[in-house]
Amino acid sequence: MSKTIVSIMNVEKMYGENHVVKNMNMNIAEGEFLTLLGPSGCGKTTTLRMISGFEMPTAGAIKVQGESVEKKEPYQRDVNTVFQNYALFPNMNVYDNVAYGLKVKKVPKKEIHERVMEALRMVQLEGFEKRRITQMSGGQKQRVAIARAIINRPKVLLLDEPLGALDLKLRKQMQIELKRLQKKLGITFIYVTHDQEEALTMSDRIAIINEGRIEQIDTPVEIYKHPKTKFVANFIGETNLLDAVVLEVNGDTAVIGTEVGKAMVQLDPKDKIAVNDGLAVSVRPEHMKFSKTPVDGFTIKGIVKENIFVGNLIKMMINLNDGTEIRVNRFDASDLSEPGELVYLYWDLPKGVVIKEKELIHTDSVKDIEGGDPDEEE
Structure with missing residues (x-):
């Protein structure tokens, strides 16, 4: 040591x-x-x-x-x-x-x-x-x-x-x-x-x-x-940040509401999070997922703006109805939605990092x- x-x-x-x-x-x-x-x-x-x-x-x-x-x-x-x-x-x-x-x-x-x-x-x-x-x-x-x-x-x-x-x-x-x-x-x-x-x-x-x-x-x-x-989430690498309010707490998961829809997050037992608490959720572009149909627990949707080829991956840029731009990284060109298409966004619960900024x-x-x-x- x-x-x-x-x-x-x-x-x-x-x-x-x-x-x-x-x-x-x-x-x-x-x-x-x-x-x-x-x-x-x-x-x-x-x-x-x-x-x-x-x-x-x-x-x-x-x-x-x-x-x-x-x-x-x-x-x-x-x-x-x-x-x-x-x-x-x-x-x-x-x-x-x-x-x-x-x-x-x-x-x-x-x-x-x-x-x-x-x-x-x-x-x-x-x-x-x-x-x-x-x-x-x-x-x-x-x-x-x-x-x-x-x-x-x-x-x-x-x-x-x-x-x-x-x-x-x-x-x-x-x-x-x-x-x-x-x-x-x-x-x-x-x-x-x-x-x-x-x-x-x-x-x-x-x-x-x-x-x-x-x-x-x-x-x-x-x-x-x-x-x-x-600040850390934004400064280190790329991330998607959504501000939210806690709507329900069910054991180690919570339903959160954002300006663009509902989502779910997994809670750390050390964080004492209650209904009506404000928090942010950080989801890295490689962990953000999309579907052409709604996903249980998630109602966030947006329109694909463009697909940007950057060598080893493709960046999908998706606009939400409040103007927020969401980035989704994909490694397979066949696994994309085309510009103008409507998609529903979600993530595996452990990949949505809850940020409750206290001191x-x-x-x-x-x-x-x-x-x-x-x-x-x-």
């Missing part, structure tokens, strides 16, 4: 009247790949900079290995940062860029050479020692930046959108390479991105941030399959990480 290596406790960040980070709580496990994901301006990079020491919290505490770091300078913390622009020295070759931190620390020359060569092997840049940074491709520069960061053997590596400057094909390739490297090194990665696909591909867990708050923190699979808020999940319930409170580990 992994222990907590970074704890963020009740952290706030203000820039004048601008409240950027709001009551953030998060525990990050040793050896974990955790991604901070959210739209521009949500506070994810500010959070990363507070961990690294380039910004100070307005309130709250940050601990690394159980030790408070708010009063420590960036170079005194056992973390290293890889920036989006890599921050490499263009007048130096690859070897000197990677060796720079060790030279500043006056590490013996022999040890510097051994550690530089080891780091370059890890990022697959052997033979590039004398290459100028100005002669390197974007992907190669990114690897040099990572080699320079890991050579100091930090416990935590912070990465601020390090793939943002790469083209799409190289970016996807580097996502896989970065994940493999992280597992090989066993270093905790805290990764910032606004790219949901990148987060899903690389992360052990994802913290979704919206307007300075953590909306949900969980594994990629859980976040995709069981979003806790409407947001501001805390990180890391039940699966032993030693969630660093103070208990000391």
Whole structure:
């Protein structure tokens, strides 16, 4: 069981009247790949900079290995940062860029050479020692930046959108390479991105941030399959969201009413849902079904607007009578209704995710990480 290596406790960040980070709580496990994901301006990079020491919290505490770091300078913390622009020295070759931190620390020359060569092997840049940074491709520069960061053997590596400057094909390739490297090194990665696909591909867990708050923190699979808020459901992948009111509760199922008809949902026993409660139901396009005749328990119907071919699937776009557009993904061209046809929409009950938005999940319930409170580990 992994222990907590970074704890963020009740952290706030203000820039004048601008409240950027709001009551953030998060525990990050040793050896974990955790991604901070959210739209521009949500506070994810500010959070990363507070961990690294380039910004100070307005309130709250940050601990690394159980030790408070708010009063420590960036170079005194056992973390290293890889920036989006890599921050490499263009007048130096690859070897000197990677060796720079060790030279500043006056590490013996022999040890510097051994550690530089080891780091370059890890990022697959052997033979590039004398290459100028100005002669390197974007992907190669990114690897040099990572080699320079890991050579100091930090416990935590912070990465601020390090793939943002790469083209799409190289970016996807580097996502896989970065994940493999992280597992090989066993270093905790805290990764910032606004790219949901990148987060899903690389992360052990994802913290979704919206307007300075953590909306949900969980594994990629859980976040995709069981979003806790409407923001999460909309932000991760595509979904169909319907606002509704509970009309009947029958054990673990409920009949709900929307502006466009009735439907049924399966209830989680933990959710105390009663008649007249408001909720939303999220149904992914691949789980939305349609029929040319009514389906028991469902009276939502719409008109097929168009079928869009996107390579490996076909997207059916269906308009409801209130103007809502529903997306249905199909993999077989023969399993479609034509534009202008009337269809009835339904879903298998477990695939309709009920979202009852109470208060947001501001805390990180890391039940699966032993030693969630660093103070208990000391």
